[in-house]
Amino acid sequence: MSPTLTTTIAFTADHVTKDYPGHTALDDVTLEIPSGHVVGLIGRNGAGKTTLLQIAAGLVLPTAGTCHTLGRRSDLLDAPELTRLGLVMQEARFIEWMTVAQHLEFTASFYPRWDRDLQHRLVAELEVSPKQKIAQLSTGDRQKVAILLGVCHHPALLLLDEPMSSLDPIVRKRMLAVLLERLREDGCTVVISSHLLDDVEKIVDWIVALEAGRIVENSAFDDLQESFAEWTVTAPDGRPLPAFAAPFILAQQRSERLARLTVRTREPGAAENFAAAHAVEVQARRLNLDEMFPLLLTRNPAAR
Amino acid sequence: MAPLLVINPHNGVPAYRQIMDQIKLQIATGVLPAGTEMTSTRGLSAELTLNPMTISKAYSLLEHEGVLERRRGQTLVVRERPAGHAETSRLAHLRQHLTEAAAVANQLGIPHPQALKLFRETLDSSKPCPPP
Numbered sequence: 001m002s003p004t005l006t007t008t009i010a011f012t013a014d015h016v017t018k019d020y021p022g023h024t025a026l027d028d029v030t031l032e033i034p035s036g037h038v039v040g041l042i043g044r045n046g047a048g049k050t051t052l053l054q055i056a057a058g059l060v061l062p063t064a065g066t067c068h069t070l071g072r073r074s075d076l077l078d079a080p081e082l083t084r085l086g087l088v089m090q091e092a093r094f095i096e097w098m099t100v101a102q103h104l105e106f107t108a109s110f111y112p113r114w115d116r117d118l119q120h121r122l123v124a125e126l127e128v129s130p131k132q133k134i135a136q137l138s139t140g141d142r143q144k145v146a147i148l149l150g151v152c153h154h155p156a157l158l159l160l161d162e163p164m165s166s167l168d169p170i171v172r173k174r175m176l177a178v179l180l181e182r183l184r185e186d187g188c189t190v191v192i193s194s195h196l197l198d199d200v201e202k203i204v205d206w207i208v209a210l211e212a213g214r215i216v217e218n219s220a221f222d223d224l225q226e227s228f229a230e231w232t233v234t235a236p237d238g239r240p241l242p243a244f245a246a247p248f249i250l251a252q253q254r255s256e257r258l259a260r261l262t263v264r265t266r267e268p269g270a271a272e273n274f275a276a277a278h279a280v281e282v283q284a285r286r287l288n289l290d291e292m293f294p295l296l297l298t299r300n301p302a303a304r
Numbered sequence: 305m306a307p308l309l310v311i312n313p314h315n316g317v318p319a320y321r322q323i324m325d326q327i328k329l330q331i332a333t334g335v336l337p338a339g340t341e342m343t344s345t346r347g348l349s350a351e352l353t354l355n356p357m358t359i360s361k362a363y364s365l366l367e368h369e370g371v372l373e374r375r376r377g378q379t380l381v382v383r384e385r386p387a388g389h390a391e392t393s394r395l396a397h398l399r400q401h402l403t404e405a406a407a408v409a410n411q412l413g414i415p416h417p418q419a420l421k422l423f424r425e426t427l428d429s430s431k432p433c434p435p436p
Contacts, residue, residue: 038355177353184346184356202313205357222318222361229316234411281411283404286316 009071010035010157010189011056016065018051018213025051026062027213033189033206035156038179040204040221041193042293047210049193050090053159056191057087070157083111086155086188088163092146094134100145101130104152111153119152125174139166147175151182158182160192164199172196176203201289209296217296221289227266228287228295233259233280241280250295262287262295311352319354323362328371331382332393338384342372 011033018026026048033039041049054060056069058077067074070081094103100123108114123130126144137145143166150158158179164172180203182188194200207224209217217224234257235241241259244252248265263270275282287295309326311319330336342348345363349356363380366372373383409419 036357038357173353177350180349180353180355184349198314202353203355205355222320225316225318232411236410236413238413281407283407283411288314288316290314291316 008035009033009068010037011070011191012068013052013055013062014066016055016062016067018048018055018060019063024213026055028065029210029213029215031208031215031218033191035189036183036187037206038183038190038192038204039206039208040200040289041191041208041210042197042200042289042296043193043210044297046212048213049210050161051213052210053089053161053191053193056157057085057159058082083113083153084156086150086153086158088143088146088150088158088160090161090165092142092149094142094145096135097133099131099133100128100137103134103145104130104148107149108152114153116152118154119148122148122152122178125178126171140168140171143167144171147178151178154182154186154188156186156188158188158190160190160194162194163192164194164196172199179203197289197293207289207296209293211297223266224292224296225286227264228292229263229265229271229284230287230291231259231261231263231271231274232283232285233261233274233278235280244278246274250298264295309348309352311354313354319358320362320365323348323352323359324366327362327366328393329397331371332390332397334390336382338382340382342380342382 009032011031013029013031016026016029017024029048029052031052041052043049051060055062055067055074058069058074058081061075069077070084072078072081095106098106104119104123108116108119122128126148128141128144128148132141134142134145143163147163150160150163160179164175167175176199179190179192183190190203192200192204201221204221207217207219207221208215233241233244238257240256241254243254244259244261246263248263248267248270249261250264251262253260267273271282271284274280309323311322313319327336327342342363343351345356345359348354348359352359363372367374367380370383372380375381405423406419409416414422
């Protein structure tokens with residue numbers, strides 16, 4: 001590996017737009033992914049996640065704007081960068097008539113850093129049968145092979161598009177362990193798009209949310225967890241509660257004596273201060289990624 | 305030494321916080337005595353299937369707070385604390401739980417003497433604390 005390729009930024013997008021006939025998949029996206037992070041790319045179907053990953057991998061070029069992957073502009077990507085990329089795309093394309101073993105052999109031939117020991121271990125851990133023909137694999141087994149082909153060359157940047165949607169919970173857990181192992185051993189950067197927020201939540205340290213081709217959130221996951229909360233508000237004396245208004249209140253549901261506020265604030269003691277200011281009791285509960293998801297997609301500039 | 309940590313990635317509390325709280329609790333209850341070597345960042349990441357960044361964030365914050373210290377360059381160990389410190393942190397931990405209970409009591413409009421009586425009864429009916 002040439003030292004000139006080392007970079008502390010794994011991927012950058014600078015005002016990137018991608019138009020397809022009839023629709024805009026990415027709309028003026030500016031993003032920087034520092035090395036060593038595990039980024040959860042989340043958003044609804046059609047939000048632009050796959051397009052962003054394809055652009056990062058150099059599979060498609062942006063209509064406007066520039067991208068750099070592993071320090072190289074995406075329209076100039078060549079073997080030194082491409083052999084350090086790991087790609088697991090949603091609908092992986094294989095050479096269908098090959099057996100799994102043949103395909104591994106074939107793919108390995110492109111990569112100087114292919115690790116056979118790792119390959120054999122992962123074949124066993126993910127319970128892949130090397131003698132089976134690709135064409136005969138189940139959807140889940142195809143995903144496992146795609147993952148094998150994506151990680152055995154110690155990629156510096158691993159791009160995963162819905163890599164686990166067809167795997168059972170046991171294999172998904174092993175997959176997460178495999179990803180974390182690559183992270184520890186190779187110090188690679190991982191960008192993972194998934195609807196399985198439960199899984200994403202276990203390994204990501206950064207969240208990028210896309211909505212209709214635009215970035216609506218780009219934050220450390222810890223920060224998100226520490227700023228979103230649900231407050232259950234009651235008046236100790238039983239008086240009816242008013243409608244509350246504050247810039248950090250994203251939503252509220254109220255009955256006569258109880259209000260549930262969804263808030264976003266990092267101010268220390270926000271709940272206590274709110275309780276004191278309104279003479280109410282506040283019980284705060286943190287939100288998980290599943291609960292945050294719809295809130296992240298409705299941009300609320302006042303809350304930032 | 306591998307602390308037996310149970311991290312729930314779905315309860316909304318950042319995993320690094322859960323690790324910190326549980327290690328502090330284990331120290332307060334004597335499960336992790338002073339001088340205990342902590343599992344390495346890599347080791348704990350493998351054990352808990354968590355991002356190594358999460359582990360190192362928890363460890364470095366614990367180091368910053370003086371709960372852990374680095375010895376011989378790398379190994380993180382539980383720091384020796386002055387006598388009485390363990391009790392203070394045990395009480396701090398209990399206070400956390402009681403703060404929640406107090407909020408519930410107030411929300412339900414339970415008068416304080418009645419709430420205190422209930423806490424005393426609950427204490428008495430659970431396993432008795434060994435005499436100091």
